[in-house]
Amino acid sequence: MTTKYETVIGLEVHVQLNTDSKIFCGCSTEFGKEPNENTCPVCLGLPGTLPVLNKKVVDYAIMAGLALNCDIAEYSKFDRKNYFYPDLPKAYQISQFDLPIAENGEIEIETEAGLFNIGVTRVHLEEDAGKLIHEGSIDKSKGSLVDYNRTGVPLIEIVSEPDMRTPAQAKAYLTELKMIMEYLDISDCNMEEGSLRCDANVSLRPVGQEEFGIKAELKNMNSFSAVEKGLEYEVKRQQELLDEGKKVVQETRTWDESLNKTISMRGKEEAHDYRYFPEPDLVPLEIDAAWKEEMGKEIPELPREKYKRFISELGLPEYDAGVLTGDKDLAVFFEEVLSDYDDPKNLSNWMMGEFLRLLNENGQAPFESGVSPINLAKMLKMIDQDIISGKIAKKVFEKMYNSGSDPETIVEEEGLKQISDEDELENIVDGIIADNPDAVEDVQNGKDRAIGFLVGQVMKETRGKANPGLVNQMLRDKLMD
């Protein structure tokens, strides 16, 4: 990117709330059911039905608003957004127009370029639409099949200010939003399953110009990397147009993952004239201080705060704090171990090393493995107390991971206890000295490295169980007097 243009990006993020029932009816929100199994007269939009708002949806939206540092509306209402599309059985979507549930927020994000505050314009509630399966590609299909299971699943739409200047910032913002929603436990935030969806408005303007350039709206970016790649492509495309003296057309473009480019969706929709008007079937929402306060109490420590605390209070490096707080369950697990164990950095090394490696290999979440926080604490203490060596601990840990046993039992049953008894080691050390005259000579000639070789031989002989510090000392005593 040359310095001629400044990129301006704003994101609209849809987050499916993980309630049990839909926003306006009692149908289940369960994902993966047979098509149209979770439908009823209300979400099918049959005449004469009336929507009734799910309280938990409002609770969750208040939590989201508070977590994004928004003002929560004392008075909020729903509106009809009118358009014709087969995924919308009523031909209008119940959404919020001029009185959204939350406004004027901001969150802090961090990229390699530093810290940035990104404004959150608004958070509003709406119902999701159904799912279309086109017979062939959308432009050539003769018809589309419609599954209304998703119709009426509660969504919050989080609209950012046009505060982002690079695709990397957009990715960081989206990541931060996802983490916040996960910490709040109000959404599954699964981009592949569509419970987190992101549209982006992108424009370029000459550096120094205040007025925004003409923007394109990007849709269909179904993963974090797609968001970044789609934006990077779009920035480049617009830059080339402007360099050639051409104009950017204001339009919706879709990201095509297989072609690695954005494609114009011209002609997909008619003019954007949604004719919003207040939804007459729903009464207004009034959120008083008590309700707000109640929801405020439900908000746990959020990822950014936790990240900063891990650094300032626990003395963890930024990288460790980032990895551990990047996944809510990992952070919770970490803190549970810490209630029984007081060396955060040592614990962090184990979590980021062996634990994450095994979790990734097995495709498991932190609490799905055989390792419980209390057992991990026990194992680390056994290392610290020289009951097992660090090397043996890796074996023990893997067994804990697969069997769910506690480390004491494993060490006992497998005879993995560290040998810290001099008498027991005496014969082995003597044997190694006798078998390795060259190394012994090197040690006696002052080549300190040769000691390491001999220690290694003893460790091998004892299958890792000898206390390496003790072996080292014994060798020195025997060879250097």
Next chain:
Amino acid sequence: MIDKKDVEYAAGLAHLKLDEEEKEKYTEQIGEILDYVDKLSELDTDDVVPTAYTVPMKNVLRKDEVKKSLPREKSLANAPDEKDGQFRAPKIMSD
């Protein structure tokens, strides 16, 4: 004021097909309604909070409980066309 073009635009948004006679008639009728609404603008409403809802009710909420959905055959009973348990809609993109 409203002219025929506005009526054609609104009819298009609502997917309504109007003949010439209807367009003339609705232009006049909608015009009258708008004239009446214009009259309301004569009132000074600077200190009046916009009304979003006229019934004095608020916060009608239900618990987050799953209720039985319709059997799928019933959900699909009125579908003009269906396939594999899904509603079938005609093609979306215009040529």
